[in-house]
Amino acid sequence: MEKKNKNSAGKVVVSAILLSKPGIIVSVAFTGFAGMVVAERGIPSLSVIALGIISLLLSAAGSAILNNVFDKKIDKEMKRLNKRVEALETLGDKNAVILSSIIIIISLVISLFFFNYLNTTLIVAAIFSYTVLYTLFLKRSSPFGTILGGIPGALPVIIGYTFVNSYIGLDGIVLFTFMMLWQPPHFWALAQKYKKDYEQAKIPVLPVVFSSEYTNILILIYTLSLLPLTLILWFIGLNSVYFAFFAVLAGLYFDYVVIKSVYRNAGYGKAFAISILYMLAIMLFIIIDISVSSFTPVRGIIN
Secondary structure, three states, X not given: OHXXXXXXXXXXXXXXXXXXXXXXXXXXXXXXXXXXXXXXXXXXXXXXXXXXXXXHHHHHHHHHHHHHHHOHHHHOOOHHHHHHHHHHHHHOHHHHHHHHHHHHHHHHHHHHHHOOHHHHHHHHHXXXXXXXXXXXXXXXXXXXXXXXXXXXXXXXXXXXXXXHOOOOOHHHHHHHHHHHHHHHHHHHHHHHHOHHHHHHOOOOOHHHHOXXXXXXXXXXXXXXXXXXXXXXXXXXXXXXXXXXXXXXXXXXXXXXXXXXXXXXXXXXXXXXXXHHHHHHHHHHHXXXXXXXXXXXXXXXXXX
């Protein structure tokens, strides 16, 4: 009997972790850390990093769990989300809502007591824009919902920024813009790959409502805008010419993968995966470039 209870408890814990979308929340924490480094112009104190990351992880996990509850019926129509559906059945809707509420409240308490009101407001905005604005409205009503739906995915960088500063500078705005422009082609590649799933679930994603060809045009437009945008970080003097060089190489490779995928109207899974690696690589080199103090970087045009 005791063994059965332990196994049952273990399944509940595993289900809760799965529903929190660990891959996504780790990316959220990482982009948030990049925002901290940009605001600090270096590595912040360990206390700021620890409390900030915990707050971000909890708010993102809580939002993800609520998203699963709200999307329960839709997810059942999509084969690739079978494990998520099973996890919610194991945890239970009521328990999922209680768990998400608790960890979201903890996240907000940390933000409110250890940081500032702007930071708390941004976390609330991220939670609301994901669970309500995107999940309950935009996702279900418009093929262009992904564009505004990028707000909760872009907010973590400036949430991280405001863990350090109680204002948002131009550098923070550039990071936010990068994340806003990165997300639509990232998602549209996924929508292209799983077009039939979205069609069966009656979700009006771009390739379902319009066509793969039209979607590909927008994927290209958004993707090609990212490389010059990353160079703004060098132009305003935040990052060095070394970062600019890497950003060009990474951007060109990402462009190549996307253009190849669009031309063949295939390989969207690879384009989706590379888009994640591209975004994380840009954030990583922003962090490294700012943090490394063993050399004097050659700054951009504006110092």
